[in-house]
Structure formats: structure tokens, C-alpha cells
Amino acid sequence: MPVALLVQKFGGTSVGDVDRIRGVADHVARTVHRGNKVVVVVSAMGKTTDDLIRLAHEATDGPAPAREMDMLLTAGERISAALVAMALSDLGVEAESFTGSQAGIITDTDHTRAKILEIRPHRLLEAIESHIVPVVAGFQGVSTERDVTTLGRGGSDTTAVALAARLDADVCEIYTDVSGVFTADPRVVPRARKIPRISFEEMLELAASGGRVLALRSVEAARNFRVPLHVRSSFTWEPGTWVVEEEPSMEQAVVSAIAHDASEVKVTVVGVPDHPGVAARLFRHVAEQGVNVDMIVQNVSLQGHTDISFTAPKADRARALEATRAAAAEVGAVDVILDEGIGRVSLVGAGMKTHPGVTARMFETLAEKGINIEMISTSAIRISCVVRAEVLEDAVQALHEAFELDREVHQ
Amino acid sequence: MPVALLVQKFGGTSVGDVDRIRGVADHVARTVHRGNKVVVVVSAMGKTTDDLIRLAHEATDGPAPAREMDMLLTAGERISAALVAMALSDLGVEAESFTGSQAGIITDTDHTRAKILEIRPHRLLEAIESHIVPVVAGFQGVSTERDVTTLGRGGSDTTAVALAARLDADVCEIYTDVSGVFTADPRVVPRARKIPRISFEEMLELAASGGRVLALRSVEAARNFRVPLHVRSSFTWEPGTWVVEEEPSMEQAVVSAIAHDASEVKVTVVGVPDHPGVAARLFRHVAEQGVNVDMIVQNVSLQGHTDISFTAPKADRARALEATRAAAAEVGAVDVILDEGIGRVSLVGAGMKTHPGVTARMFETLAEKGINIEMISTSAIRISCVVRAEVLEDAVQALHEAFELDREVHQ
Numbered sequence: 001m002p003v004a005l006l007v008q009k010f011g012g013t014s015v016g017d018v019d020r021i022r023g024v025a026d027h028v029a030r031t032v033h034r035g036n037k038v039v040v041v042v043s044a045m046g047k048t049t050d051d052l053i054r055l056a057h058e059a060t061d062g063p064a065p066a067r068e069m070d071m072l073l074t075a076g077e078r079i080s081a082a083l084v085a086m087a088l089s090d091l092g093v094e095a096e097s098f099t100g101s102q103a104g105i106i107t108d109t110d111h112t113r114a115k116i117l118e119i120r121p122h123r124l125l126e127a128i129e130s131h132i133v134p135v136v137a138g139f140q141g142v143s144t145e146r147d148v149t150t151l152g153r154g155g156s157d158t159t160a161v162a163l164a165a166r167l168d169a170d171v172c173e174i175y176t177d178v179s180g181v182f183t184a185d186p187r188v189v190p191r192a193r194k195i196p197r198i199s200f201e202e203m204l205e206l207a208a209s210g211g212r213v214l215a216l217r218s219v220e221a222a223r224n225f226r227v228p229l230h231v232r233s234s235f236t237w238e239p240g241t242w243v244v245e246e247e248p249s250m251e252q253a254v255v256s257a258i259a260h261d262a263s264e265v266k267v268t269v270v271g272v273p274d275h276p277g278v279a280a281r282l283f284r285h286v287a288e289q290g291v292n293v294d295m296i297v298q299n300v301s302l303q304g305h306t307d308i309s310f311t312a313p314k315a316d317r318a319r320a321l322e323a324t325r326a327a328a329a330e331v332g333a334v335d336v337i338l339d340e341g342i343g344r345v346s347l348v349g350a351g352m353k354t355h356p357g358v359t360a361r362m363f364e365t366l367a368e369k370g371i372n373i374e375m376i377s378t379s380a381i382r383i384s385c386v387v388r389a390e391v392l393e394d395a396v397q398a399l400h401e402a403f404e405l406d407r408e409v410h411q
Numbered sequence: 412m413p414v415a416l417l418v419q420k421f422g423g424t425s426v427g428d429v430d431r432i433r434g435v436a437d438h439v440a441r442t443v444h445r446g447n448k449v450v451v452v453v454s455a456m457g458k459t460t461d462d463l464i465r466l467a468h469e470a471t472d473g474p475a476p477a478r479e480m481d482m483l484l485t486a487g488e489r490i491s492a493a494l495v496a497m498a499l500s501d502l503g504v505e506a507e508s509f510t511g512s513q514a515g516i517i518t519d520t521d522h523t524r525a526k527i528l529e530i531r532p533h534r535l536l537e538a539i540e541s542h543i544v545p546v547v548a549g550f551q552g553v554s555t556e557r558d559v560t561t562l563g564r565g566g567s568d569t570t571a572v573a574l575a576a577r578l579d580a581d582v583c584e585i586y587t588d589v590s591g592v593f594t595a596d597p598r599v600v601p602r603a604r605k606i607p608r609i610s611f612e613e614m615l616e617l618a619a620s621g622g623r624v625l626a627l628r629s630v631e632a633a634r635n636f637r638v639p640l641h642v643r644s645s646f647t648w649e650p651g652t653w654v655v656e657e658e659p660s661m662e663q664a665v666v667s668a669i670a671h672d673a674s675e676v677k678v679t680v681v682g683v684p685d686h687p688g689v690a691a692r693l694f695r696h697v698a699e700q701g702v703n704v705d706m707i708v709q710n711v712s713l714q715g716h717t718d719i720s721f722t723a724p725k726a727d728r729a730r731a732l733e734a735t736r737a738a739a740a741e742v743g744a745v746d747v748i749l750d751e752g753i754g755r756v757s758l759v760g761a762g763m764k765t766h767p768g769v770t771a772r773m774f775e776t777l778a779e780k781g782i783n784i785e786m787i788s789t790s791a792i793r794i795s796c797v798v799r800a801e802v803l804e805d806a807v808q809a810l811h812e813a814f815e816l817d818r819e820v821h822q
Contacts, residue, residue, distance in 0.1 A: 018469040052490065058429040059494045060501040068500070071508045072493035075486040079463065082483035083470045089479070090471040097482045102557065123557075146513070146534075 004170040005128075006031060009041040009138065009160035013177040014234035015080045016046035024175075025087035027237060028133065032093055037128050039167065040095075040135040041160040042084055044076025052076060066111035070140070070150045074100070077137035077156070085135040095133040098123060100140035101148070105159065107141035113152035114141060119166040136163065154215025161218045165225030172227050174214065179233035180240035181206065181213050183405035184258040188393045191406040195256060196239075199246035202256050202348050203229075205382040209346035210261025219243065246350060254351035254358060255403040260396045262343040262389050264294060265317045266375070267324050268309040271334025278331045279308060285327035286310075289319040295344075295377040295384065305334075309375060311342070311386065342374065343392030346384040347399065353380050365402040371395050415581040416539075417442060420452040420549065420571035424588040425645035426491045427457035435586075436498035438648060439544065443504055448539050450578065451506075451546040452571040453495055455487025463487060477522035481551070481561045485511070488548035488567070496546040506544040509534060511551035512559070516570065518552035524563035525552060530577040547574065565626025572629045576636030583638050585625065590644035591651035592617065592624050594816035595669040599804045602817040606667060607650075610657035613667050613759050614640075616793040620757035621672025630654065657761060665762035665769060666814040671807050673754040673800050675705060676728045677786070678735050679720040682745025689742045690719060696738040697721075700730040706755070706788040706795065716745075720786060722753070722797065753785065754803030757795040758810060764791050776813040782806050 008028060015021050024042075031038050052072050056064045064072075081097035088095035104120030127134045138156025143149045151158050157174060164172035181203070184192040198206075200223035207216040213231055222229050222243065232240030272278055279298065286293055296310045312320045321338055328336050352358050362383055366373060371394065375386035387395055400406065419439060426432050435453075442449050463483050467475045475483075492508035499506035515531030538545045549567025554560045562569050568585060575583035592614070595603040609617075611634035618627040624642055633640050633654065643651030683689055690709065697704055707721045723731045728749065735747050763769050773794055777784060782805065786797035798806055811817065 018466060021470055055429060055490070055494060056497055059432055059498045062501055064497040065500050068493045068497045068508055071496075071510075072490055075489045075493075078486045078489070079466070079483055082479045082486075083466060085482075086467055086475040086479045087470045089476050090473055097479055099482075099559075148510075 003035060003037055005037045005039070005167060007039045007041060007160050007164040007167070007169045007172045008175065009156060009173065010043065010084075010175045010234060011156065011177070012043045012046050012049070014175045015042055015084065018083070020234070021080070021083050022087050024084055024234060025091055025093075027234070028088060029091045029093045032133060038133055039124060039128070039163060039169070040084060040133060041138045041156060041163065042077060042080045042135060043138050043156040044073075045080045048076040048079065049073055067147055070111050070148050073150055074137065074140040074148050077139055081135045081137040088133055088135070093133055094131060095135055096127055097135045097137065099137050100159070101142035103134070103136045103163070105141035105162070107143050107149045107151070109143040109145050109147065109149070111147070111149055114143065114149035116141060116151070116158070116162050117144070119162060121163070121166055124163075124167070154218050157215050157218035158221060161221040161225070161227055161229070164227045165221070169227065171230050172222065173230045173232060175232055175234040176213065177233065177235060178213060179236050179238060180231050181211070181243075181257065183256070184396055184400045185260065188260065188396050189400045192400065193406060195241050197242045197244065198256055199350050200243060201246065201381055202350055203243045205346070205348040205379065206257055206259050209259035209348065209382065209384060210263070210344065211257075211259045214243075254355045255347050255349035255405065257348050258396055258399050258403075258405065259346045259348060260343060260392055261346075262392055263314055264311040264342065264344060265314050265320070266309055266311050266339040266342045266386065267320055268307055268337045268339065269324060269328050269333045269335075270307050270337060271305045272308055272328075273332055274304050274306045281331055282308065282324065282327040285323040286320060289323040291316040291320045291323065295375055295386065297375045297377070311344070311375070314340070341389045342386050343389040344384050344386050345392060345395045345399065346382055347403070348382045350381050352383070359383055361402065362399060365398050366395055369394055369398045371398075414446060414448055416448045416450070416578060418450045418452060418571050418575040418578070418580045418583045419586065420567060420584065421454065421495075421586045421645060422567065422588070423454040423457050423460070425586045426453055426495065429494070431645070432491070432494050433498050435495055435645060436502055436504075438645070439499060440502045440504045443544060449544050450535060450539070450574060450580070451495060451544060452549045452567060452574065453488060453491045453546060454549050454567040455484075456491050459487040459490065460484055478558055481522050481559050484561055485548065485551040485559050488550055492546045492548040499544055499546070504544055505542060506546055507538055508546045508548065510548050511570070512553035514545070514547045514574070516552035516573070518554050518560045518562070520554040520556050520558065520560070522558070522560055525554065525560035527552060527562070527569070527573050528555070530573060532574070532577055535574075535578070565629050568626050568629035569632060572632040572636070572638055572640070575638045576632070580638065582641050583633065584641045584643060586643055586645040587624065588644065588646060589624060590647050590649060591642050592622070592654070592668065594667070595807055595811045596671065599671070599807050600811045603811065604817060606652050608653045608655065609667055610761050611654060612657065612792055613761055614654045616757070616759040616790065617668055617670050620670035620759065620793065620795060621674070621755065622668075622670045625654075665766045666758050666760035666816065668759050669807055669810050669814075669816065670757045670759060671754060671803055672757075673803055674725055675722040675753065675755060676725050676731070677720055677722050677750040677753045677797065678731055679718055679748040679750065680735060680739050680744045680746075681718050681748060682716045683719055683739075684743055685715050685717045692742055693719065693735065693738040696734040696741075697731060700727075700734040702727040702731045702734065706786055706797065708786045708788070722755070722786070725751070752800045753797050754800040755795055755797050756803060756806045756810065757793055758814070759793045761792050763794070770794055772813065773810060776809050777806055780805055780809045782809075
């Protein structure tokens with residue numbers, strides 16, 4: 001058997017306390033003893049990052065400088081990396097911890113949300129060569145100005161995927177507190193099934209539709225670099241979900257999973273004069289406010305006027321409303337309405353491309369349950385409907401059953 | 412007034428919580444607003460280091476690798492440095508935190524007790540030039556192998572003194588939880604006085620004789636590099652004790668201070684054949700065990716045999732005993748006795764050199780109190796006596812009174 005190179009990333013709950021850290025070391029040691037080479041990437045222990053952020057808030061009245069926040073927060077991953085390396089040595093597996101800087105992770109200077117520009121992994125390669133397991137502090141790098149930087153949300157996943165790509169690893173294993181990607185949120189649908197295998201495209205749509213297992217950014221990175229991901233649980237250690245390139249051979253489930261998201265609001269601009277360039281001006285205003293617009297729907301025109309609705313994260317609602325009101329006044333719209341009571345349910349499946357009628361079946365299913373559809377958006381492999389928040393979970397359950405997602409998967 | 416460059420070092424209690432950190436920032440800001448340039452050096456917050464050490468013990472059964480301990484522990488100073496820099500910015504004082512590596516502190520590869528080989532302060536100088544206050548994480552450096560190292564006990568003091576020397580600072584201020592150097596431990600002698608001014612040599616003898624205010628190593632560094640030290644309290648902010656070169660002009664107190672130390676044991680080798688080279692062999696054995704021998708006394712010889720006693724730190728007693736027993740057998744000594752019930756009281760004063768009779772007065776004072784002297788050792792500016800541990804504090808109090816150390820100082 002050829003030696004495989006694995007990147008194993010452990011999230012905050014996986015290294016939440018010393019016992020878990022010993023468990024992680026034990027699992028890494030087993031992987032090594034099976035003849036694999038392993039590079040470990042760790043997040044900060046459990047609530048460490050939150051505690052450090054609280055300290056920063058207490059130490060300052062105004063906002064803390066981004067450079068200093070990065071210096072502060074990166075201490076968390078240093079601690080967990082050192083502890084994991086110690087626990088490995090304790091098991092007789094030679095290991096050394098590396099900061100982002102020591103691991104050669106070079107970023108831009110955009111503190112608290114830096115982008116990786118380049119990876120110079122010679123120290124990691126030296127370690128692997130000498131049969132030393134590198135334990136890399138995730139979420140961090142060093143900027144072209146030689147300052148400590150952090151990669152922002154999902155940062156440790158990004159570190160792991162980027163390292164896996166740069167080191168040409170056979171797989172990037174993402175260990176978390178769930179045992180994989182499910183056909184729906186098991187808290188909402190008890191009969192939801194773990195998906196053994198899913199394509200990057202489907203995983204992207206799921207991540208973008210409210211699936212919380214993987215950060216959108218790291219899935220994109222994995223797809224771009226063709227790094228197979230294996231999402232699994234550090235609590236059960238059982239096989240999880242493989243996120244891989246779609247193989248032509250793969251028989252495609254019509255619908256792979258159902259995602260739902262109750263974290264958005266709907267903004268409607270009423271009575272917009274219906275002539276060219278109006279929508280453009282509206283959304284330029286919104287974009288300038290840095291609001292992430294998701295779905296956009298424009299009603300058919302009546303007497304030269306139309307309504308335009310869009311959804312945006314709850315966190316952005318103030319800025320979205322401000323920008324929209326300004327634009328509405330400018331283009332002479334009648335009114336702007338904010339709706340905080342919405343939820344979104346999405347069907348995701350590569351098979352949709354070749355199976356018409358999925359949309360119809362989705363609408364019928366919701367109609368049978370008396371659930372009204374307020375907005376619709378589709379992609380080649382996704383259909384999303386906005387419904388009232390209070391019926392969101394009913395919609396997820398009804399669709400999970402209608403598309404028989406609790407049945408054994410055909411692959 | 413010419414601009415002064417100050418290095419201000421704040422110990423663990425001085426940055427023990429967020430309120431203290433804000434207090435430190437306020438003090439640094441005042442110093443800057445008075446027109447000074449400041450370089451700040453910080454220890455880890457309060458008990459952070461102890462907590463991290465505990466985590467390491469819990470994560471491993473065996474001893475943790477030194478390299479990983481250093482990676483782990485240096486996180487503590489990073490956190491406090493970032494928080495102090497934030498608090499300074501919050502007061503409108505531009506500040507940036509620097510790790511030991513970023514501050515250019517290059518050490519050897521002796522993890523957990525590394526020695527500083529060189530300081531390359533160009534980033535600190537750039538910051539000072541741009542009116543940015545550098546906040547340096549103390550106690551740490553980067554090795555010639557590019558690994559993170561720590562400087563061992565008193566490490567942050569060493570960082571501060573070394574930086575002050577390299578940057579040619581006008582003074583190195585050491586902020587701690589006591590308001591200076593006292594004529595005796597105020598817990599033992601309530602009337603003990605703060606010493607406004609003391610010479611490096613006296614401070615060295617005090618540090619070596621059990622004074623806990625400054626680490627011996629950092630006083631040595633300060634003397635070697637002629638860096639004036641100002642030891643003061645971050646609780647009262649009042650002027651403390653200046654540790655400076657002895658000026659010929661300085662009228663010298665006969666006795667400056669009384670130190671005591673109950674942290675040693677006495678080892679006596681009984682019936683040692685009294686011929687050349689025997690003592691040499693004995694102490695070579697002890698030295699090979701890495702035991703720090705302090706006082707050595709050899710009795711007058713009787714019938715060609717003598718007794719040799721020495722003191723060593725309690726922590727080294729097992730190794731000291733083992734080495735001594737081996738040596739004793741080798742040289743044909745009769746017995747080895749360990750005495751754990753001793754204490755040492757020392758008189759320190761530059762004036763002793765020119766004032767005979769100090770020794771006599773010391774012995775008389777102890778005799779009047781019925782305190783038996785078991786060992787004696789002297790230097791040009793120090794006299795130390797070993798007495799029973801239970802009468803150690805009586806001895807300190809009697810001597811403090813006999814030498815009138817509670818009177819106003821003559822300088």
C-alpha cells in the first residue's frame with residue numbers, strides 16, 4: 001500500500017478540553033501507525049477565542065485595532081497546537097507544533113480576514129521527511145508586512161484545505177461535532193440520513209443555503225484545488241461524508257439534501273418605476289453598504305410600476321434598510337418594507353439537472369401543507385423557496401418525506 | 412529637556428486583570444505625554460502561565476517536550492502584550508505589540524532556559540521613529556533554529572534589561588507588586604524602610620541572599636550593561652528604588668539591608684580525610700549533578716580528619732545527597748548528614764569595606780539573642796550566617812534594630 005498523506009483538521013469542540021486533546025492525539029497516532037503521513041491542523045480550544053474577544057472588549061472602549069486583535073486571537077491556536085503536539089509525543093509519536101508563520105502561510109495585510117497569498121511549506125516538509133508530525137495552528141498566517149494575521153470565519157478549515165492542496169494531500173479530513181452531512185438537519189427531521197458521498201457543487205449549494213457543517217469558503221477552496229474532503233465526527237470517529245468531484249459514473253440522487261435557513265430578512269421596495277437602470281441603481285446602493293444580497297425577485301409590472309424584493313442576512317438589516325430607503329427616494333419608489341419573519345427552504349441535488357418536475361413536486365408538496373411560497377430562486381442543482389418562518393420546519397419535514405430522503409441512497 | 416528613552420517592564424500582577432492593564436496603559440500614556448519615548452515589556456497576566464503549565468501536565472503523563480512548553484507558555488505574553496497595545500490605542504496612544512521574534516530577540520536553542528545571543532531591534536526602532544509605542548512580549552525569543560524559546564525564571568526582567576541595554580535606554584523601570592527594595596522584608600520587620608538608592612553590587616548580594624524583588628540574572632545584566640534600574644510599584648506608582656552604579660561621591664551606609672533565605676538545606680560530610688584534592692573531588696561530584704552549591708565551610712582538622720558542610724537549594728537536596736554520598740564513599744569519609752532546618756541571614760552594605768567591626772557587631776547581636784551561628788561566609792560587602800530556621804526571623808529583627816536600619820538613610 002502506498003503511503004498516503006492526510007491533513008486532519010480538528011475544530012474547537014474536538015480539542016475542547018485536555019481529555020479531548022488526548023483523544024485527538026490517540027486518533028492521529030493510530031492513523032500514523034497505519035502507515036500514513038499526517039499533518040494536523042487545530043482550532044483554538046472550545047471557548048478560548050470567545051474569552052479572548054471578551055478580554056479585548058473589556059480592555060478597550062472603542063474598537064480594538066485589527067492588528068492587535070489578530071495578535072491576541074492567534075494565541076488560542078498556539079496553545080491547542082502545543083498541547084496536541086505534547087499529547088502525541090506522550091504516545092511516542094514525534095510531533096512539533098508550528099505557528100501559521102512557521103508553517104509558511106503568507107497572507108495579505110487585511111487583518112482579521114486575511115487571504116492566503118502563498119504557502120512556503122519547507123519546514124512542514126522537513127518535519128514530514130523526518131517522520132515528525134507537524135501540528136499547525138489553524139486560522140492564522142503572517143502578512144507580507146511580517147505581522148500576525150487571521151483568516152476570518154472558518155479560518156482553520158481554510159488553513160487545512162490550503163495546506164492539503166499545497167502538499168498535494170490525498171484527503172483533507174475535517175473533524176467536527178457532527179458525524180457528517182445529512183439529508184436535513186436531524187434536529188428538525190429525526191429520520192434524516194447521513195450522506196456518504198456528495199459533490200463539491202452540491203456541498204457549495206448546501207453551504208450557501210444554510211448548511212452549517214462547512215464554511216462556504218473552504219468548500220470553494222477544496223473544489224478549486226480538487227482536494228477531497230472527508231467530514232467526520234471526533235466524538236464517534238466513524239466514517240462521515242466524502243465531498244468529492246462528481247464522477248460521470250456516479251448515479252445521481254435527484255435530491256441529495258434539504259437545507260433551511262432562518263437567518264435572513266426580506267426587504268421589499270414597493271412601487272418602483274419600471275424602466276431600465278432602476279434595479280441597477282437600487283442594488284448599487286445596497287452593495288456600497290457591504291450588504292450580502294442573496295435572493296432577488298421582481299414582480300411582473302403593473303401600470304409601469306413593479307415591486308422588488310431581496311433577502312439579506314439579519315445582521316445586515318439596518319444597513320440594507322438605510323441603503324434601500326435612500327435608493328427608493330432617488331428612483332421615486334412608493335415604500336420600503338422590512339420583513340423579519342421569513343425562512344428559506346432549499347432542495348439540493350445534482351440529479352435535478354436531468355430530472356424535470358422536481359420544482360413542480362416541491363411546490364405541490366408545500367401547497368398540500370398549506371404553505372405559501374413568497375419568493376423563489378433556482379440554480380442548476382438547487383431550488384429555494386422563501387416561506388413564513390413559523391412553517392419553515394414543517395416545510396423541511398414535508399419535503400424530506402416527499403422526496404423519500406430517508407430511504408437508502410442509490411450510490 | 413532632551414527626550415528620554417524608557418523601558419517600562421510590567422510583571423504578572425501589574426497586568427493581572429483588565430483593570431490593571433488599563434492602569435498600565437494610563438501610566439505609559441502619561442509617560443509618553445511628558446515627552447518621553449517608551450518601550451513596554453510585559454509578562455503574562457497573573458496566573459496565566461501557571462494555568463498553561465497545568466494544562467501541559469494534564470495533556471501528558473511523561474514530561475512535555477521543552478520545545479512545546481515554550482510554544483505553549485509564550486502565548487501568555489502575547490495575550491497581555493496585545494491587550495496593553497489595545498488599551499494604549501484606546502487612550503489615543505499609537506501602540507503595536509511585538510512577539511520576542513518580531514522584537515528581534517535571538518536566543519540559543521536551550522528551550523525553557525534560553526540565553527539571548529543577539530538583539531536585532533530594527534522593527535522596534537522603526538516603531539519608535541514613527542511615534543508608535545512598542546509593547547514587547549517578555550520572557551520569549553526565537554532560536555537560531557527559528558523555534559520559539561523562553562528565557563526561564565525572571566525572563567521578562569531579562570528581556571527588559573537586554574532591550575534597555577541594546578536600545579541604550581536612559582532607564583529600565585521594573586514595575587512589580589512591591590514599592591521597591593527594603594532594608595528587610597516588611598512582613599518580618601514592620602519598620603523596614605524603602606531604600607531610595609542602592610548599588611548594583613549591593614543589589615546582587617541581596618538577590619543572591621534571598622531578596623525576591625529582582626532576579627539575580629537581570630541585575631547582573633543591568634550591571635554589565637550599565638543600565639540604571641528603577642524598581643517601583645504599579646499599585647502606588649510612587650518612586651521606588653534606583654539600582655545604579657556606585658558613585659564615589661555616594662556616602663555609603665555601613666549596612667544597607669538585611670536579607671534572609673529559608674529555601675536551602677545543609678549537607679555535612681563527616682570525617683573527611685584531610686589531604687589535598689579531597690574537597691575538589693567532593694564538589695566535582697556535586698557540580699556534575701547540577702547542584703548550585705552556595706556556602707561552603709570546612710572545620711579545622713582534628714587527627715587528620717575534618718568535616719565539610721555546604722548549603723544548596725531545597726529543590727536540589729536529593730541530587731546533592733546522592734552525589735555527596737558517592738563522593739564520601741570514594742574519599743573514605745565517615746558519614747553524610749542532611750539538615751533541612753536551617754535559615755540564612757545576611758547583612759549587605761557597600762560601607763562594610765571601609766568599616767571594620769561590622770562582623771563583630773553582627774555576632775554580638777545574635778549572641779545576645781541566644782542565637783547560635785552554624786556557618787559563616789563573607790564577601791567584601793556581605794556577611795551571611797546560617798542559623799536554625801525557627802530563629803531566622805528573630806535574627807533579622809534583632810540585626811535590623813542593631814544596625815539602626817529604621818533610621819533615615821544618609822544619602
